[in-house]
Amino acid sequence: MKILKFGGTSVANSQNILLVENIIKKESSKDRVVVIVSALHGVTDLLIQGAENASEKNDSYLQKLKSIEEKHLQLVKELIPISEQSSLLSFVKKHCNDIEDLYNGIYVLGELTDRIKDKIASYGEFLSSSIIAARLQQQKSDCLWMNSSELIKTNSNFTNAKVNFDLTENNIKNYLDQHQNQIIIGPGFIASDDQNHITTLGRGGSDYTAAIIAAAVNAEELQIWTDVSGMMTADPRLTSNAKPIAEISYHEAMELSHFGAKVIYPPSIQPVMIKNIDLTIKNTFEPEALGTLVSHNLNISEKEKQQLVVGISNMGNIALLTLEGSGMIGIPGISAKLFQCLSNERINVILITQGSSEHSITIAIHEKDVLAAENAINFSFSDDIELKRVAPVTIETGLSIVALVGENMKSRSGVSAKMFSCLGNNGINIRTIAQGSSERNISVVISEKDAKKAVNVLHEEFFESEIKQIHLYICGTGNVGNKLIEQIYEQNKYLRENHLINLRIAGLSNSRKMIFADTGISKNEYSNWIEIGKEASPKGFAEEIISRNLRNSVFVDITASAAVPEVYESLLKRSIDIVACNKIAASSDFEQYKILKNTARNHNCSFHFETNVGAGLPVIGTINDLIKSGDKVTSIEAVLSGTLNFVFNNYDGNRTFSEVVAQAQKEGYTEPDPRLDLSGTDVARKILILAREAGYPLQFEEIENIGFLPEACMQGSVEHFYEKLTDYEDHFKTLFLNAKKDGKILKYTAEFKDGKAKVGLQHVAPGSDLFHLYGKDNIVIFKTLRYSEQPLVIKGAGAGAEVTASGIFADIIRSI
Structure with a gap:
């Protein structure tokens, strides 16, 4: 039958x-x-x-x-x-x-x-x-x-x-x-x-x-x-990658159903489990689908035997009640009294945890029972509360329980660590933890708003280890931004197939518009995204990212805006990785720079800004590696502006200085306002960043900046700037000729030594490492305790949308 x-x-x-x-x-x-x-x-x-x-x-x-x-x-x-x-x-x-x-x-x-x-x-x-x-x-x-x-x-x-x-x-x-x-x-x-x-x-x-x-x-x-076609590895309403479970033990099914898997009513399992009767969950609308077999006699493959977790379950609308006080320590019967008063009110306790100090007991119940539970507990312990032996019960609502379930977790080390690590790395705070002695279940209580993210993170970690899903939020879609997005679309297939990474552009923003798509903005959608985007602001973009709360999120700043770095701290506090081409944050007040670095560290996320110096060159990464290995940077000599190097390599007095600068801007080597490059401000920021990464607490105001632009060129609009460059052509030609008559060339250099930094236009002789530097190349020469006789030299293209985008791309991969 x-x-x-x-x-x-x-x-x-x-x-x-x-x-x-x-x-x-x-x-x-x-x-x-x-x-x-x-x-x-x-x-x-x-x-x-x-x-x-x-x-x-x-x-x-x-x-x-x-x-x-x-x-x-x-x-x-x-x-x-x-x-x-x-x-x-x-x-x-x-x-x-x-x-x-x-x-x-x-x-x-x-x-x-x-x-x-x-x-x-x-x-x-x-x-x-x-x-x-x-x-x-x-x-x-x-x-x-x-x-x-x-x-x-x-x-x-x-x-x-x-x-x-x-x-x-x-x-x-x-x-x-x-x-x-x-x-x-x-x-x-x-x-x-x-x-x-x-x-x-x-x-x-x-x-x-x-x-x-x-x-x-x-x-x-x-x-x-x-x-539905049986029990699933997770709630398919929360994770689109949930998979059907072909076979599962009674105990596993009971654990999953107890913690929210609504396919089967938990008490239903007990009668058939005792009689060893197979239970099959089938889909009325797909009767030929295999469904899920719940049984003692499972025909599990070798691969399935290695699967630590069989499913992830979650239960919302949870409240935590905590009873604590010094009067509970060493006193028998406290727990019995607590659970009896809840039983009298027919309140179901879902989860229990107690500190080894016996100073507190925390229980999880349904939110609908909170008022009745609070009144019952406070009444039952009214004498102890009045005598200050126990505090009135404290309540926290708006929570969810997420549970890992699997027979194979028994006596297997590292499962809890893996669970807590991937939750922590995604900024999901765990309120309390419970694990039964059977070791079939590890349960955590988290904020309700983090439930979807937690289920997806855990599902990816335990069931989709072959592909890691990354959600990118790109702020800035100019030359570099467009190149980066092109590279992502072109490279994503390779990353999936060879590195098990899937990059999904989940949000885009410029100064006017922004758009979001949790499932990713396709290449076709990208072509006209501005037309369908909504009004944007850095704060609005960041708030939307935080509210969407997607796993493995990376914020990419490809702007020169001072407003965008203002949202970094709030993003880092939500464990959202930041990749910044924008130099303002890392060159801001030293205390703010340290706050951002520490916030990233404290919230298990990354703050990468390799392209702040040298575009795609591995400059900052090299400093970090030197410092981590115990070395110390003693001096830095560098040409750090691809723009200025391009300008002075191409200015020979035959064309006007204004024409060469215009060419550099047209080819994408300058900031929208070239004065940021030509004034030396950009180079000063770069040497400041290098000094800070080398461990020196330098402020921007402490950098000596020896300018070469006449003051009149710094006034007014960009158009006015170009007019003034033409007016001062004799000034620039004189600079060029003075260097030439000594057999030298002009290079705008940066130097850090003895804790001090300066930037300015220098006459460079043929014997210098800085002399043979062509086009838009950068060079950085490090002297350290280990590289004292023969310095460490990094040289290569230091400007251009393509190489800058590739550097940002590398930072994105580094943050994963």
Whole structure:
């Protein structure tokens, strides 16, 4: 014999019931079956809401009843031939009249007891099972309707009754022995007490009904038919990459269902587990799909045996209650007293944790029970609170539980570390931790707003280790930004296939517009993103990134804006990595620079700005490696401006200085305002950054800047600047000729030595390492304790959109 249970979505309408009919006929052609059905989808909620409306003297209960009646009458008309509808329509009408009588009584009394609530809730299953049985009988199936509420006997704990298994099993065996029909259909969820008053088995009780019957008759199999193809590795509403679980143990299924996996009602597993009956979870709408087998006898592959975690479960709307005080230390019975007062209020404790000091006990409960729990605990411990031995209970709401579940976690070291590390690296703060001695479950309580992110992070870590998903938020889409985005689209396939990394551009912003797409902005969408973007600001862009709270997020700043670095700290505090081409943050006030570095360190994220100096050259990374290995930088000599090097390499007095600068700007080597480069401000920032990375607490104001531009060139607009360059052409030609007559060339250099830094235009002789530096190249010469005789030299292209973009790209990969 097989037991089949169909949930509310499976019997939501006539089309679905016809699918159910086909499944029943197929299964009953091979075995005798007992079919348990839920109420039509949403009907139980409507029934209870109607009763609650009536108790509040809200006349809308009549509308809800009308909706319930119409839903069932329509179902009869669609499933049963007109000639045979009359008796069943009358049956539905009679029961709806009975519900109305109950509602009217509640309305008059203004009171809704649990006993009446159970009576009202029972009508959903009575009606649905009766209509489906009538449909099968009309189809000439050997089908009998069974009133399972008369067979399953419970105590009188209405709305969540406890089953008397000995009496119930005898009733079920006797009934099925006496009635040998091939198909027997009955309502789930409902039972009765010793006085034959209707009781219910709690939400999800239809699963429980089916499990009780399966255990009573030692069924060959229990099938739970629902709207998903079995249990999943995580909630598919939270992670699109959730995978079906082919086989799972009873204990694992129980842990997953207890912590929020709604595919199966947790108590349903116990009866069939004791009798070692296989439980299969199947999809009504994809009956050929394998589903999930829950069993003691699993046929697990070698690969699956190596899988530490079988699933990730989560439960929202959680509150933490903490009872603490010095009066609890070493005093027996405190925990018993706490749990007893909660039990008296019928409050379910989901998770418990207690410090080894015995100074506090923390429990997790559903948020709906918070007020009752707070009052019960404070009342129960009122004497201790008054004597200051115990503090009033503290409450924290807005939380979720996320649990890792798997038999293979037993005695395997490193699972907890792996879990906590990947949560911490994504800025997810853990409020409390619990792990049972069975080692099948590691549970953490986190903020509700972090639940989706946590499930995705953990799912990626334990089930999708082959690909790591990175979400990029790019601020700045000028020359360099466009080159970077092109490189990402071109390189992403290679990164996926060879480095198991998938880069997803989840947000874009410029000074006017911004756009977001959690699943990634495609190459086609990028071509016209400004047209569909919304109004942007650095603060608004950062706030949106934080609110989306996606895992493995990287913020990329490719601007020269002073406003953008103002959002860095808030992003770092949410463990969002930052990659900055913008030099302002790293060259700002030294204390602010340290705050950003420390914030990144304290929140397990990275703050990379390699392209601040030398574009794509590994300058800052080299300093970091030297310092980490115990070396010390004693001096730096450098040409750090690709722009200025390009300008002075190309200025020979034949073309005007203004024309050469314009060429540099046109080819993308300068900032939008070239004066930032030509004034030496940009070079001063770069040497400042290098000195700081080398461990020297230098401020920008301490750098000596020997300028070469006339003061008049620094005034007014960019257009005015170019006019003044032309006016001062004799000045620039004189600079060039003075160097030339000594057999030297002009280079704008930066120097750091003895804790001091300076920048300025220098005459460089042919014997200098700085002399043979062409085009837009940069050079940095380090002297250190280890490189004292022969300095360490880094040389190469130091400007240009392509190389700068590649440097930013390298920083992105470095941050992963």
